[in-house]
Amino acid sequence: MKQTNNNIPTSMSAKISAIKRISPFWLLPFIAFCVGIVLFYQIHQEQGEKITIFFSDGSGLIAEKTPIRYQGLQIGLVKKVNFTQDMKSVKVEANIYPEAVSVLREDTKFWIVQPSASLAGVSGLDALVSGNYITLSPGKGEEADTFVAEDRGPIAELSEGDLLIHLIADDLGSIELGSSIFFRKVPVGKVNNYSFTDDKKVAIDIIIYKQYAKFVKKESRFWNISGIKADANWNGISVSVDSVQAILQGAIAFDSPDDSNEVQGETTFPLYASIKAAKRGLNVDITLPNDISGLKENDTPVYFHDLQVGVLSEINYGEDEAVINSTPTIQAKLLVDPSIKSNLKSGSKIVLMDRPSLAEVSNLNQFLQGKYFEIIDGNGTPTSHFEVIKQSELLLQQPGALILSLTSPQTYGIEEGQPISYNGIKIGEIVSRQVEIDKTTFKAVILAAYRHLINAETLFVAASNFSLDVSSDGVQMNVESPRKWLQGGINVLLRSNKTGGKALQQYPLYANNSNALAGITSDNIKPTIVLTTAELPDISEGSLVLYRRLPVGKILSIKPNKQSFDVAVFINQQYQYLFTKQSRFWAENAVQVGVSLQGVDIKAAPLSRILKGAISFDNIGQSGEQTILYPTQTAALSAGYEITLVADNADNLTTEMPLRYLGLEVGTIQKISLDKHKQRVAALASIQRDYFNALSKNGSHFTLVTPQISAGGVQNLDALLKPYINVSFGQGKTQTQFTLSRASGENNKYQNGFPLVLETENAASLSVGAPVLYRGVEVGAISNIKLNTTADRVFVDIQLAQQYRHLVRQNSEFWLASGYSLDIGWGGVDFQTGTAQQLLRGGIAFSTPSGKVVQPVAKAYQHFLLQTKKPAESQNWNQGSAPQN
Template sequence: MTQIESPKVVKKKLFSPIWLLPIVALALGAWLGVKSIKESGIEIIVHFPNAVGIDIGKTLVKYQGLTVGKVTDISIDNELSGVNVKIIMDYRSEPFLNKNSKFWLVTPKASITGIEGLDTLFSGNYIAVQPGDGSSASEFVALKDAPTMLPDTNGVLITLTTSKLGSLDIGSMVFYRQIPVGKVVNYRLIDSGTINISTFIEQQYAHLVTQESQFWNVSGLKIDASMSGIKVNTESLASLLAGGISFNSVANSAAAQNGDNFVLYPDEQSAVKGIEFTLLADNADEINQGSTLVYRGIDVGKIHQTQLTENGVKFLAKFDSQYQHLLNADTQFWIAGADISLEGVKHAARLITGSVVNVLPGVSDNALPQEYQLQSQAPDLMQASQLTIKLTSDEHSGLNAGAEVRYKQMPIGEISQVKLSDDFSRVEYSVDIQPEYSSLLTVDSYFVSESALAIDASLDGVKVKTRDINTLLAGAVSLVPGKAKAVVKPQAKFSLYQSADQALTALNKSSMSTLALDSIDGAGLAHGSPVYYKKMRIGSVSEVNWNSQTDKFSITVAIQKRFTNLVRSNSVFWRNDAASINASLSGIDVDIAPLEGALKGSISLGLLPENQQGNQTRLYDSKELALKQAKAITLSLPADAKVAAKAAIRYQGHQVGVIQQVKLNQDLANLTVSAYLYGEYAQHFTKEDSEFFVVDAQISLVGIKAPETLITGPYIGVLPGTSERQATQFDGLLAARYDADIDEDALKVTLVDSQLGSIKIGTPIFFRGIAIGQVDGYSLSYNGNQVLMYSHIEKQYAHLVNQTSQFWDASGIKLEVGIFSGAQIETGSLETLLSGGISVVTEEVTDKTNQLALDERFTLHNKMKAEWRKWKPEQVKPL
């Protein structure tokens, strides 16, 4: 039976969530529509003279490097005078699109001051915008050039006014004491005679520009050619190439503000303030515009203008600012030209340059008059009493009467007379010093003759010094004041030197400390060779003398006074090589002397530790020998000895000296070797019985003896002596004694055989196959019947050998053949087979009864006996 379920009634909902989807879609669409309209951009039109460099869809609009728009269309304007460029600007730029906003095209421009718009070389031309104020606008007219923009947001923008632009351009630098502090950002012609130059000064330097600052043009070169020489002046390389402006800063003056105007002067002399005044004269025969005002030989101003008056001529003159203090109420002026007389021509340069106006400052504190009288002759005040002195010289310096006496190139007097001294030994010059300069002279003053042209060629370079034409015609003398305070009396005598170098040499010679050094040769030195301390010059060689009796040289050295404290008990001297190269297995050491010393030869002074005594009378051959206080010795060797200079002298592998020179004697049979032993070892090896011998490589089947000499070359070995007597001359050997290198504690034995056989120096002695000693040498016995082989047993094995020991030759192969016994072959180890060897065996334990005495002798058997194989004593090594 089927059961039917009754229907369930559900109440229908009035709102379904699915209805939210259209609402959300509608809201999202509305938001996107509003956002699209808002961000669609703002369309503006900018009028340009032409469309060169502007591309639709490519040319961007940028503000401080940020893209804010793009060109979308270009069309010709209705008047055919340009093009209208349609631009879509970013919607966020709307607040900046105002009436005074400016647009211009940025393209790369190269000039001598630099490259503008460099970024357009990679990104292409773009339109730059500068936001402005005013009401909102959508149409603009582009500028032909970029506006006057500040290179930085902080700084001062000022305007300079000038009549000529000269070499200035946009980008030209502004200098203060040759430091760039700003640049020219724009210039424009105001009227037919005025140019305004907009100049920007960086903020950090803005305080230097004050209301009273003066600006002047420093572009290019300024050449001042006169009889005194040619002066070439330029502010910097940048101003030479691109033009430049310089200015001064006036203390206690208010700082300049943006927009302030200044005059740009053509040069510094015109810019810097001075003091102007008027001179009156009857005529202008000798003075013209540009004539110089002179005080004590120094140009202190110029005549800037000449005017004709009813009674004569009026000159408008100006003192340079640094000399304006010379103008007082009673300052006097007079005309001075060349003075031609029988004694010669004074101020000959004025024959070409014209007369000058001499100035004599006054002392009055009254107000300055409006006009000054220009006199035709010097006032009597200039003829006041003068200080007369005498200069003496070994020879005439070419100076004539009328020659100027100068101090720091300012005239302070002149030579009035030249004559020979009463004994005709010297030349005397009478000199008149102006009274106001007499205080410059002290009792230790001296004078130096000047040359019109002086050329100093040395290792430091070539220096050329010139003086004016007066020096060329009459000569001149310079005063070098001393440090004394004693008053100079009239007719006092002073020395006149031909040059500053001669004066310094003479003065230094009296204050230098001298000492004599002994050397085996001249060491390549001469007069003037420098003496160094740590490569700083402290003196020089004054003379080099050869002693014929000792065949040695005496070198006199002069040390400057301020360095004499370096010559003390621990001082040493050595000669310098131009270049020293010390190559060894540990590396290469290169030492190069100063250039002057390399060419002239030189000496160095060094100091040993305070507790060591140096030798201040010897000139060592090298720094190493000096610092090690080496002692000279002489060796005599056979002529076939293979030794060379610079070879070492060694004791048990340690260097204790060096060979300095190897010379073949006239007899051709011997060598004389000059060598040095280092001071700390010399006392051990200069004893009369010390032994010297040649150490060279010896190659045999046993091995290589002294293998290091294959690289370094042969050297000299040495053994210390025991004698109380000292010596400096020794006879050397071609080889060391056989026991030279044997330890004193080794056990020495002598083996005796009728033949040497294959035994050689170095043949090992084996005990049960282990080497315990070796053969050190051999010789024939006195009667010639035996061979004596001198050997030793090393200390640690000495207890293995005693009077019961037996030695036999274990070299090579021993073959015995018998008819009934057959053949017996006996060989040792491979080493003894190749290089030979001696074996030893001991029968009894070593004790006091069978210990070996000094240099015991043993028979060297030719083979081992059979019973010896049974000997196996248990030896005890002594403690």
């Protein structure tokens, strides 16, 4: 419907007017104002919080350079550094970045970080590069902007999750800032601070690192392990040392029971002076043998792998001491480190060890201590009760161990627990010692790994740490290594390199190596044999007994009798098999001097033999002859093989004069005596057994050889310094008495030549020593001139060199060769001369007539006719003769 209001005009005119607006120009100041406010706010925010810190020392602080750091990040910067008005401290104005202003609380602590090194450790190494800086430890309380800095910062900063513990002690001991906190030997924290409490005790703040905080329980106990703790008593000196670090800077240890709850937040604990005072550990019940001497509560240590892990905490003495002494066992308790709980099993052993020798001390804890307990690993189920065994019983329980008995006349300083060694290696131990009136018996154990070294020939010798022997040999001092000084015990010697074999149940124990090798088990040595001698040689008690120059014994004693001396001889047991019924003994000369034209040959025995003397023996005689001590080896060799040489006088004859055959000594003159009835001299000569049968024959010749000077020169120079008797063997029957002849130089030249006998009516132009010539060459000499038994002929004995004996044949002819010949005939005068010796002493020549058949070689001592003139046809004799092989 359309309604129309007639009162309203249907048309109106528009009125146009202008709108008033603010000019855009005025917006610019407003925008600038807003921007300024934003910039001011940003600048204010970037400047952070302005704070003031007062330091006692401002070393290393530089305005606009020294940073303020927290947990390694820079959170501020030093703006100004000035002195306070009283000039006693340094005022530092700094800005803290806005994002770090939350740490600015009343309890916040500031300090300067600079490089430092001490026993507690090294800190501030980053300051070496960037210079000193300021750091802080956030605190609690209201916001603050003024602070007083600490003189030094804490050693360890408390990080998120770390546990702060307060320990209360009577004194600080050796603990320092930075000292370590140990839990089962593992460092788990450090000492952060210490101060006095209101009751004048010491409060020590320690920080436990967050990864180890779970080990601190409500029933944990802390104790001081700083420095060295020593306790001297009648059992010895007990020294407790934990580690080098604990000695230098101190340390604290703690343990915690497994069934206790963990602590939450800061907690206070007492700090005990030692683990003994803390009485913290695992209780182990033990059963001890009746003998508890040397054991002391809270003192006797417990070791595991050379580390002390506990102590004897309690001995149940009971009320009646008499009952204790009659009880076979005693109950006690050990307090050990809980860390070894897993090692306490039914197969484990707890051994009561005796006082260790100094050689066995492996650490200061064991130095000069008394008895101690040793825990030995084993298998089985966990247990807390053990029956303690003695150290000796432990060895006896070893599988495969060899148990021996050693006997000796005295203890030799050997005690129970000392080692048995072979070449410096411990192979066993002495487990007990029983001293009786006449002997000492040791019970010994050889470890299974070394029992193959023990057999019937094994020797056991007391270990001698120091020996001094003053004798004619000089001063002999034997000093073992320092370890041997401390160790003692017994050494094992093997007579041969062979090992294995069945061991004996009992062995003798020798005092030293020489007694062991000699088989001497006591100081009262029985002689092997007693020798008799008419004259005492240069020997004395202790002189050596030699077998082919090998020392095999010694002289025990010398006893004089009315007409002789008894010499007691001991031969070492290992060499007694060399002594037989055929043995003969003789005195050894300290010095043997041989004088000849080649020089003086001196053979001297070792100094010990020169000073002490010596005798020798060898098996060279017959049964029943070994009780005589002969003066020389030659006398011993020739005993029972004597001959008698008869001479007109004793000129140049001496005792000990040698008898020689082809330069080899075959005997000596032992005695020279006068035969009053026959007015002659008899020389008794000892002949070596090997030559006696060949020499004691009819036809043997004995010639005294001395130097001879004649027109022919000087002969027998080899006898110039020492005359001798030359021997030539005969072929007749056995006889023991011979005539001693005296030889010239020429005779001696062919002393062992081929003998022949020439017969002549007159020997006026001949003399002993005159040459025998063959074709002008000297091949022999006259050895003797004598009448035959009927005195109607003269026998001229000649000797030819052995290499020329083949020249004499059955038909050879001999004639006088005086050295010159004169033949006057129609053809003129023929005058021939020989050597000067021929002219003075004459000579003999021989030759063999020529023939188609060569006659056999002449025999020894064959007789030939000596012609006075040379055969006329001999000039045409050219018969040759080859030597026979």
